[in-house]
Amino acid sequence: MTASPFATHEVFNQTPSLGDMDLWNDDPALQGAVRAFGRLDNELLKSLAAFGERWGTAEMAEFGRLANENPPKLRTYDPHGYRADRVEFHPAYHALMRERMAAGIHCSTWGPDGKLSKPGAFVARAARQMMSAEVEQGHQCPIVMTHAATGALLSEPSLLKEWLPKIRSREYDPAFQPADMKASVTLGMGMTEKQGGSDVRANTTRAERDGDAYRIIGHKWFFSAPMSDAFLVLAQANDGLTCFLMPRFQPDGRVNALRLRRLKDKLGNRSNASSEVEFQGAYARRCGPEGEGIKTIIGMVALTRLDCVIGALGILRAALLQAIHHARFRMAFQKKLIDQPLMRAVIADLALEREAALALGFRLARAFDHPNDADEAAYARLITPAAKLYVCKMVPGFVYECLECMGGNGYIEENSIARLYREAPLNAIWEGSGNIMALDVLRGVMREGDAAEGLLARLAKETEALPGAHAAIVRIQKEFASANREAHARRATEALAQLAAAAALAASAPPAIAEIYATRRLSGIAGRNYGDPVPDALAEELFPRSFSRTA
Numbered sequence: 001m002t003a004s005p006f007a008t009h010e011v012f013n014q015t016p017s018l019g020d021m022d023l024w025n026d027d028p029a030l031q032g033a034v035r036a037f038g039r040l041d042n043e044l045l046k047s048l049a050a051f052g053e054r055w056g057t058a059e060m061a062e063f064g065r066l067a068n069e070n071p072p073k074l075r076t077y078d079p080h081g082y083r084a085d086r087v088e089f090h091p092a093y094h095a096l097m098r099e100r101m102a103a104g105i106h107c108s109t110w111g112p113d114g115k116l117s118k119p120g121a122f123v124a125r126a127a128r129q130m131m132s133a134e135v136e137q138g139h140q141c142p143i144v145m146t147h148a149a150t151g152a153l154l155s156e157p158s159l160l161k162e163w164l165p166k167i168r169s170r171e172y173d174p175a176f177q178p179a180d181m182k183a184s185v186t187l188g189m190g191m192t193e194k195q196g197g198s199d200v201r202a203n204t205t206r207a208e209r210d211g212d213a214y215r216i217i218g219h220k221w222f223f224s225a226p227m228s229d230a231f232l233v234l235a236q237a238n239d240g241l242t243c244f245l246m247p248r249f250q251p252d253g254r255v256n257a258l259r260l261r262r263l264k265d266k267l268g269n270r271s272n273a274s275s276e277v278e279f280q281g282a283y284a285r286r287c288g289p290e291g292e293g294i295k296t297i298i299g300m301v302a303l304t305r306l307d308c309v310i311g312a313l314g315i316l317r318a319a320l321l322q323a324i325h326h327a328r329f330r331m332a333f334q335k336k337l338i339d340q341p342l343m344r345a346v347i348a349d350l351a352l353e354r355e356a357a358l359a360l361g362f363r364l365a366r367a368f369d370h371p372n373d374a375d376e377a378a379y380a381r382l383i384t385p386a387a388k389l390y391v392c393k394m395v396p397g398f399v400y401e402c403l404e405c406m407g408g409n410g411y412i413e414e415n416s417i418a419r420l421y422r423e424a425p426l427n428a429i430w431e432g433s434g435n436i437m438a439l440d441v442l443r444g445v446m447r448e449g450d451a452a453e454g455l456l457a458r459l460a461k462e463t464e465a466l467p468g469a470h471a472a473i474v475r476i477q478k479e480f481a482s483a484n485r486e487a488h489a490r491r492a493t494e495a496l497a498q499l500a501a502a503a504a505l506a507a508s509a510p511p512a513i514a515e516i517y518a519t520r521r522l523s524g525i526a527g528r529n530y531g532d533p534v535p536d537a538l539a540e541e542l543f544p545r546s547f548s549r550t551a
């Protein structure tokens with residue numbers, strides 16, 4: 001065969017495409033976390049393996065690409081000029097939603113009465129949530145909110161009874177029609193207004209009594225997944241800020257008065273629709289007592305914060321495995337990149353950080369599996385915001401470093417790591433930005449001092465053999481007790497998250513990993529960027545724990 005007259009060169013030393021992956025079997029670190037903190041019996045093992053294989057296919061990755069390259073479109077009016085207020089999604093988005101709901105990620109922790117469905121349900125769900133977040137993040141938003149909504153509905157038994165059966169259905173039904181005509185429902189949340197998101201007490205949207213129900217007048221500045229079937233919304237009622245359930249359709253079957261003004265043009269998270277909305281006397285029902293809106297919706301917010309952490313873990317893994325894959329194939333200066341001492345140090349350091357985040361996230365999920373245990377409740381109360389601050393904030397720098405491991409190829413849109421980079425800051429922002437998380441931890445420490453002291457004592461015991469742990473505890477106590485404690489809250493919260501991560505590693509990972517993490521992070525001797533060298537034998541252990549496939 002003669003060479004093409006147009007061939008100028010042979011292509012070599014480019015990394016092969018990842019192709020089909022196995023998100024469970026190729027991730028021993030994830031398996032270790034589920035084993036340590038969940039109930040990994042044979043049935044769950046089989047189910048997670050099947051899930052990891054399916055979500056790792058090139059077909060699922062392609063759905064993710066298409067859903068982001070074909071973002072949702074707002075149809076404000078129909079062709080005849082009538083208000084439509086509908087959002088159209090690409091079929092790939094629907095395919096992702098269908099698969100995720102079939103796996104029950106929106107509901108698997110809830111039994112028919114809204115109580116925990118079975119022991120270990122949160123950890124098992126976290127594994128599926130993380131693996132699917134490795135593939136696509138935008139469609140997580142309605143899944144996560146639907147799952148979390150039950151946390152608020154628990155405050156209003158009549159609403160729970162009405163909505164939970166359809167929340168628990170695994171048959172995705174995107175039809176735009178009243179909930180009672182549908183196989184399943186999804187739910188969203190409306191808290192943030194133009195004049196303030198973190199400070200929801202500044203909400204001006206008001207609620208007026210209309211018989212047993214209410215009419216809501218006002219707006220929301222961020223209102224994601226607007227095609228959901230109902231929303232948990234905060235509005236000012238007579239007795240103060242109150243939580244409401246606002247369905248997309250009124251009881252008489254007419255479309256409710258939610259007017260979608262426009263969709264946000266976002267940095268990332270393109271497959272997900274985030275809208276600006278006005279409520280023009282929208283029908284709603286009270287969820288929880290009047291004036292207790294924050295207390296009610298916190299039941300939902302705590303769960304979405306947990307999912308911000310778990311979703312962030314998905315991004316970390318997706319970026320890290322690409323870096324490892326690239327470094328295993330790419331030659332530079334006569335060696336595979338993975339064998340160049342400095343690249344080994346960078347990737348091992350990244351893998352170490354991911355191990356800690358993973359252990360922390362799954363230890364946290366375990367706390368949600370024990371809602372009636374006071375110690376676990378204290379863990380969830382303080383470590384949810386601490387982990388959200390620590391893990392979600394690490395994502396942009398982490399993805400950036402992984403991207404750089406791939407050189408110029410990392411910066412090219414065709415590589416999905418570019419999409420991860422745009423996605424990276426989001427989990428830290430929504431559901432409470434970094435400072436808000438630190439202030440929330442501080443509030444918990446101040447209001448529930450005994451519970452906080454008890455938690456620190458337990459963490460101290462769990463980390464007593466680790467270098468730097470004692471000094472870290474003294475530092476945390478000092479910063480939270482400082483006269484200027486608000487200004488110290490970030491440092492103290494990060495240190496608390498690192499201590500909890502070290503404890504979680506000690507319980508779930510090989511001892512050498514917990515030890516080096518503690519040495520680096522608790523003693524505060526780590527550099528500001530990744531690349532602190534680790535012993536060669538440990539690097540050999542870390543790489544396959546993050547991504548065991550080598551071919």
Ligand SMILES: Cc1cc2nc3c(=O)[nH]c(=O)nc-3n(C[C@H](O)[C@H](O)[C@H](O)COP(=O)(O)OP(=O)(O)OC[C@H]3O[C@@H](n4cnc5c(N)ncnc54)[C@H](O)[C@@H]3O)c2cc1C
Nearest residue numbers: 189190191192196197198222223224430431432433435436
């Ligand atoms: C893509 C996307 C989708 C979203 N979807 C939804 C949705 O569906 N529903 C919904 O209700 N919201 C949604 N949000 C809104 C999101 O939850 C808020 O943007 C977020 O909570 C921050 O609120 P804010 O934008 O009003 O910022 P602000 O509250 O103005 O905060 C700005 C900055 O100030 C800091 N800050 C605030 N108070 C203090 C303080 N006391 N001390 C120190 N620092 C402080 C914050 O940490 C933050 O860094 C979405 C946001 C995004 C980006």
